[in-house]
Amino acid sequence: MNIEEKVSFEEKQYDLLTIGEILVDMISKDFSEDFSNDEYVKKFGGSPANIVINTKRLGLNSIVASSVGYDGFGDFLVSYLQNQGVDISLITRTTYPTSMVVVTRSKGTPIPIFYRGADYEIEYTQKLEEAIKNSKIMHFSTWPLSREKSRKVVEKGIEAAKKSGTLIGFDPNYHKDLWDMDVDGVSYIKSIIKYVDFIKPSEDDAERIFGKDTPENQIKKFIELGAKLVVMTLGKDGVIVADKNKMQRFSTLATEVQDTTGAGDAFWSGFYTGIVKGRSIQEAVKVGLAASAFKLRYVGAISPMPKYEDLIKEFNV
Amino acid sequence: MNIEEKVSFEEKQYDLLTIGEILVDMISKDFSEDFSNDEYVKKFGGSPANIVINTKRLGLNSIVASSVGYDGFGDFLVSYLQNQGVDISLITRTTYPTSMVVVTRSKGTPIPIFYRGADYEIEYTQKLEEAIKNSKIMHFSTWPLSREKSRKVVEKGIEAAKKSGTLIGFDPNYHKDLWDMDVDGVSYIKSIIKYVDFIKPSEDDAERIFGKDTPENQIKKFIELGAKLVVMTLGKDGVIVADKNKMQRFSTLATEVQDTTGAGDAFWSGFYTGIVKGRSIQEAVKVGLAASAFKLRYVGAISPMPKYEDLIKEFNV
Numbered sequence: 001m002n003i004e005e006k007v008s009f010e011e012k013q014y015d016l017l018t019i020g021e022i023l024v025d026m027i028s029k030d031f032s033e034d035f036s037n038d039e040y041v042k043k044f045g046g047s048p049a050n051i052v053i054n055t056k057r058l059g060l061n062s063i064v065a066s067s068v069g070y071d072g073f074g075d076f077l078v079s080y081l082q083n084q085g086v087d088i089s090l091i092t093r094t095t096y097p098t099s100m101v102v103v104t105r106s107k108g109t110p111i112p113i114f115y116r117g118a119d120y121e122i123e124y125t126q127k128l129e130e131a132i133k134n135s136k137i138m139h140f141s142t143w144p145l146s147r148e149k150s151r152k153v154v155e156k157g158i159e160a161a162k163k164s165g166t167l168i169g170f171d172p173n174y175h176k177d178l179w180d181m182d183v184d185g186v187s188y189i190k191s192i193i194k195y196v197d198f199i200k201p202s203e204d205d206a207e208r209i210f211g212k213d214t215p216e217n218q219i220k221k222f223i224e225l226g227a228k229l230v231v232m233t234l235g236k237d238g239v240i241v242a243d244k245n246k247m248q249r250f251s252t253l254a255t256e257v258q259d260t261t262g263a264g265d266a267f268w269s270g271f272y273t274g275i276v277k278g279r280s281i282q283e284a285v286k287v288g289l290a291a292s293a294f295k296l297r298y299v300g301a302i303s304p305m306p307k308y309e310d311l312i313k314e315f316n317v
Numbered sequence: 318m319n320i321e322e323k324v325s326f327e328e329k330q331y332d333l334l335t336i337g338e339i340l341v342d343m344i345s346k347d348f349s350e351d352f353s354n355d356e357y358v359k360k361f362g363g364s365p366a367n368i369v370i371n372t373k374r375l376g377l378n379s380i381v382a383s384s385v386g387y388d389g390f391g392d393f394l395v396s397y398l399q400n401q402g403v404d405i406s407l408i409t410r411t412t413y414p415t416s417m418v419v420v421t422r423s424k425g426t427p428i429p430i431f432y433r434g435a436d437y438e439i440e441y442t443q444k445l446e447e448a449i450k451n452s453k454i455m456h457f458s459t460w461p462l463s464r465e466k467s468r469k470v471v472e473k474g475i476e477a478a479k480k481s482g483t484l485i486g487f488d489p490n491y492h493k494d495l496w497d498m499d500v501d502g503v504s505y506i507k508s509i510i511k512y513v514d515f516i517k518p519s520e521d522d523a524e525r526i527f528g529k530d531t532p533e534n535q536i537k538k539f540i541e542l543g544a545k546l547v548v549m550t551l552g553k554d555g556v557i558v559a560d561k562n563k564m565q566r567f568s569t570l571a572t573e574v575q576d577t578t579g580a581g582d583a584f585w586s587g588f589y590t591g592i593v594k595g596r597s598i599q600e601a602v603k604v605g606l607a608a609s610a611f612k613l614r615y616v617g618a619i620s621p622m623p624k625y626e627d628l629i630k631e632f633n634v
Contacts, residue, residue: 026343100419117432
């Protein structure tokens with residue numbers, strides 16, 4: 001892969017298929033340093049689902065594969081997706097409770113509490129395999145990798161994608177607390193980077209995998225492990241995009257920052273839309289920056305993302 | 318055991334030791350039939366802990382054995398107990414998340430979502446064994462029975478209690494969703510009733526274990542399984558107390574009902590206090606009814622329970 005070139009795709013049914021968590025984010029209304037706060041607000045959550053919602057608005061035909069419980073939270077999440085016009089035919093239901101993350105906001109970095117359940121009960125079905133084969137891009141997060149059952153689903157998905165020319169994107173958002181204690185998550189993540197076409201670490205993601213280093217050195221480590229294309233997001237300092245031979249830095253397009261939640265998902269969404277729409281990698285990165293700049297104006301993980309044509313016009317990318 | 322007689326106890330360090338769940342109850346602020354509501358309020362919860370808080374106020378020396386996570390919710394629950402003057406030396410911490418129950422209020426019976434974690438990671442320690450031996454009564458709920466690790470803790474606890482003359486109380490609050498799918502919870506519960514001195518089923522509890530029947534017939538089934546004393550609570554219709562040979566019905570003492578949450582725990586608390594204070598079983602049942610009538614005046618699982626002397630004076634029991 002070369003950052004100056006376009007990616008060529010075969011004609012396929014789906015532009016993008018994401019695999020990973022759909023969950024309830026239970027977020028405290030007030031800030032609290034000692035969890036003495038009482039009130040929480042429930043929100044739709046899960047990065048792979050947010051990317052599908054965003055990319056559908058931008059104009060891609062995208063779909064999410066995940067699992068929720070046979071419970072009221074599962075009903076809530078599925079209804080939410082349906083209201084957003086998302087195809088729910090790859091969402092399975094299980095007797096495990098719908099996964100939830102509790103976030104108690106604090107002055108420092110809040111420490112989330114992870115209540116895993118249904119999300120790692122995702123099944124590798126015939127239907128999922130068909131959808132992977134019929135997608136231009138398959139994207140997955142680290143959540144399904146962190147438990148054996150769902151890890152096998154992603155591994156089979158990678159195999160199916162490789163056989164059918166489906167490109168693979170991976171969000172290496174590693175959190176130690178999510179992983180079974182008998183599995184070395186960092187080693188596992190390193191071991192699958194060679195199968196991946198697109199990887200988008202943040203500085204924090206890279207530090208959790210490799211320890212502290214400069215962005216440029218971190219990118220080299222991903223490339224050495226076999227990543228074909230690395231986009232490293234640096235928050236207000238923009239992004240660096242790199243292939244095996246070249247690195248290029250782009251500035252942020254954000255002028256107004258209301259809330260950074262979901263900015264990474266918005267970047268992925270713009271980036272994937274750019275490459276599917278036939279832009280070069282470099283130009284797709286700019287579309288990603290436009291999408292995240294748009295999202296940053298809104299509070300919450302999901303913003304009313306415009307159509308692709310309106311986004312590129314507004315941000316002149 | 319004979320309902321007309323007092324229970325005689327050896328002098329021991331603790332009056333009551335409870336084993337079971339401490340957890341966060343996440344309760345919706347508004348009513349919703351389809352989980353579309355947004356706001357939840359976090360509350361201290363767990364019947365075995367509520368019984369300890371109540372009985373301490375009533376004047377018993379009681380203690381709770383449980384397990385919470387190394388997380389903010391664990392900190393919150395432990396601080397709450399400390400603020401209530403409860404000895405936390407039998408609360409262990411684990412890397413699993415603190416257990417939580419989400420209750421979305423609805424016009425019908427709300428269906429809780431159970432997020433189990435730390436509660437079944439309770440350990441059978443030397444310290445716990447010592448405390449069981451040094452207690453007049455050991456009480457447990459069905460939560461620890463529902464998973465293998467904590468079930469073993471209760472089984473060892475029952476053995477230690479039997480060896481040291483500690484009486485055993487059991488709250489058969491069976492919920493199918495709590496149990497591992499490879500264990501028949503109903504059969505297991507039936508199998509341990511023979512070790513139990515006090516059992517207090519509600520009509521719903523009995524129906525979940527035996528199917529629908531009259532209260533009198535349900536009580537006979539508990540007695541046939543080896544229960545020495547059955548107290549069946551019938552809500553506004555009072556309670557029936559029974560030993561092998563005799564059944565007696567008592568009316569409720571409640572005149573004002575604000576909220577039934579925690580009424581069962583209040584009954585247990587009054588009942589245990591009555592028998593420890595040297596009342597006959599029949600009279601202890603009246604103390605239980607007084608404690609639940611007191612609690613029913615307040616919203617929430619825990620009311621500002623008075624001292625035993627004030628409670629029996631007020632309700633003339």
